[in-house]
Amino acid sequence: MKQKTAYLKLLAWLKSPAVFGRKIQLLPGKWELYEYYVDVDNELLHFELEYLKANNILFVISFLENREFIVAGNPPVKLFQPFSEGKWSVARNYISCIHPKDFRNNIEFQFAFEKGNLKLLKKDAMGKIEFFGFFRLVKQP
Numbered sequence: 617m618k619q620k621t622a623y624l625k626l627l628a629w630l631k632s633p634a635v636f637g638r639k640i641q642l643l644p645g646k647w648e649l650y651e652y653y654v655d656v657d658n659e660l661l662h663f664e665l666e667y668l669k670a671n672n673i674l675f676v677i678s679f680l681e682n683r684e685f686i687v688a689g690n691p692p693v694k695l696f697q698p699f700s701e702g703k704w705s706v707a708r709n710y711i712s713c714i715h716p717k718d719f720r721n722n723i724e725f726q727f728a729f730e731k732g733n734l735k736l737l738k739k740d741a742m743g744k745i746e747f748f749g750f751f752r753l754v755k756q757p
Contacts, residue, residue: 643706643727647734647751649675654693655744663692676754679704685713695723695738695747711736 650665668674674689675696687700698721703714709728715721725736734751 642729643679643704643711643734644681646676646678646754646756648754649673649677649692649749649751652692652747652749653745654747658744660745668692677751693747 650668651663653660653662655661672690673692675691676688678686678688680686683703683705685702685704687696691697699715702716705712705714709726711725711727713723713725723738725738727737728735732753734753736747736749736751738746738748740746
């Protein structure tokens, strides 16, 4: 019986984001937005790097090792405007940006990594995309 319990614990651990430098270890760093989607009036709009550059939109999220985050630049969507810093936490493939004073302003994203880039997805209660952003890691000199 003990062997079965240990096996189940091992399987749970292997599925967790803390294994082998996955997810949670990849998150700390400075991430720059380079492409995003938003739903406006039931139409999914796509904005690429050229649009961001042409409109002087520079948006960076820094996830610090001490579980704090900082938002810098001019966010392209209102979703990020309630606060510019706070704490972050991860549960499975969701990251929560925790407002320092009002929990009602917390934001939860589904997240994933692909080819070294961070994807953040936020849907509303009806399942419509509020924000789907693609971020690349900013190289530190």
